[in-house]
Amino acid sequence: MIWHITRKELLVNLQSLRFLIGLVVSALMMGIVGYVLVEDYAARVQKYIADVQEHREALAQTKVYSTIAVVVDIPPSPLSVFSRGSQDLPTAVQVSPYHVPSLIDEAGGSASIGLSGTSSQPSNPLLRMFTSIDLGFVISTILSLFAVLLVFDSFSGEREQGTLKLLLSSSAGRSHLLAGKYLGALLTLAIPLTVGFLEVMILWALHPALSFDASVWAGVGLVYLASLLFLSGFLALAMFLSLYAKESSSCLMYLLLAWVTVAVVIPAGGGFVAEYLRPLGLRENMLSESERASTEFMKALGRIDYRQIGPWNNVSTNPFEGESFLGITQEEAYNRLAYNQKVVPMKFQFAEDRFRVVESYARALRSWGRTRDNLIRPSLCVAYDNIVKAVAGTDVDSFDDVVRKARLYRDMMMAYLRPRSGTPAWFTRVFDYPDVQPTESNQKYWQSLIEKQGEQAVEKILSWDRVSPLDLSAMPSPAVGMRGAAERVEGALPDALFLFALCLLFLVLSILRVRHYPLN
């Protein structure tokens, strides 16, 4: 019974002009956005491969342990075609003895190594709230508008056309009619959706630089299901509202109003409202606390006695970072080693302390972000966007996960480095290259070299370039990948359930309402 109505609805829809227009518009939009984002993804993959290579080479050139910095590059998600996610999420996380990665890379005085892909500004993904145009956006705006145009007159149209009574004089009940029409509209909408997905898959398959494994296809399947769920929910809402107006024209007005509210006003307005609710002074607090910690740290350092012995050549020190000494005497190396044995643990401690300050700021912002998310979640579009982001792994949670894994990796790295922090190789290589030591005889020799060949000759001797890199093969390397499929699905689940519940709610309300829908 319901199926016959569904079939009829489908046929009527397919023969309608609005379907044709909607199909063309959505196919065009999804094709264009899909094309742009597939290209964008391919470019980011290239960049990622180059970055990984560059960072690996840089690490392989490390000359002393204290300057080790592992840059964990985050592979771009192939599903980012569907959801670019929060804009400006860093593409890499840096891990070093003096830097504990946090969700927010702010106040990281020691993070002097420019992370590729990040801007020069400190990255704070928690403050971004408007996402970019991606397939998820097209689906949640264009296809939901399509849904509105499809069902705004599903009852009023039949009433005005005069077929409603004949329909209901059959053995079909009103709720059968509702269900049939609902499913018919859903099947109709599934066509542009499927066409859009096929377009993207073809673009992927045709792209010479891209290839995908089964898990990606499974992800695409999930996004497809999520899109169907979203459209089901939106249709249910539209259906429900359409039962409140007698004339098709006023139905259309109501529904367009609802569409603007759900697709535009709530997502944007919620963000603005949340901006007012943002805890004030958090950032200032964090910065001043971080400042205070630094000052205290510097004071504590000052209390440690240190007297330099002999000249320093080609030395770089910074209390917040690793240090490297090349042109010093053995005596000074031992002197420095003794100093370091007191100071390095303090530096490690300071890194942890500063991390805690930044992290507590991050957590506070995160919980404000959750409030904001909850504020705008009632909009089906937002819930849908959340699902797609979670499945695609482009949400803040996924990035948070990467950072957490990077921290775990740092623990392993520190287990390897801690024993080495008490050795000369932590900061110098003078023992391997006695000719760089500014001993009296060496200095005399350098003087003569300068006279004969100029400054460059000495610079060559005192250059780190001569120094062979450390053998880091025993150091653990990071295994920080994207979250597993199960985790991502788990991340998407709350919003999916919410969407499902909304869909059911609107359907139940529609069924209650249709019983009293006036036929005259």
Next chain:
Amino acid sequence: MIQAIDLTKRYEDGLLALDHLNINILPGQIYCLLGANGAGKTTTINLFFNFIEPTSGTALLNGKDCTKEPLLAKQFAAYVSENVMLYGNFTARQNLDFFTKLSGRKNLGKEEYYMVMRQVGLPERAFEQRVKTFSKGMRQKLGIAIAILKQSPALLLDEPTSGLDPKAGAEFVELLLRLRGEGKAILMSTHDVFRAKEIADVIGIMKEGVLIMEKTKEDLKYEDLEKLYLKYMEVS
């Protein structure tokens, strides 16, 4: 088969459109409900299909309460409206197929649809034509074809012949008589006194929601229905 017990409808705006209607139509009977515009004829028929809910009283189809068990009750009756409207982009047969399936009849072949369309007098060329090109008469015929295919024991027709040309009207009457012959209980509202007299077994005259007269064919043999009708319309 078609029964109303103290059936009353007061619309939301307070208008009493139907006031304690009592009728009982047996199988093989044609009951004509006569009345001017606004008398409450459509209201009566709407109540049987649960298009609207009665204020009080009961409408029964084959003993089933049309308000409490509408889905069950509706199975026993087919509906033909004053102006049958169908899906314009579907052909006659597609419309027939859709509504017949909705009434729970399955596995009907093309031939069976054609047969019924012939029976109601639709021209052969129209069978596979889109309904949006149909005249009102053709649509009324298709409407009755839908009703026939439902194979229900009761038939409720709301001014089915209004606006039909005389020939089409006469064909329509033929058809109704044949259906009566098959033992169907038929309720037809009309304001056409002549046609009512021609076919009705029982005639009821309705005025402002009240059934003011009900006479059988026998009662009317020696009376002039038209005069009666006008007389009843005058007094109030």
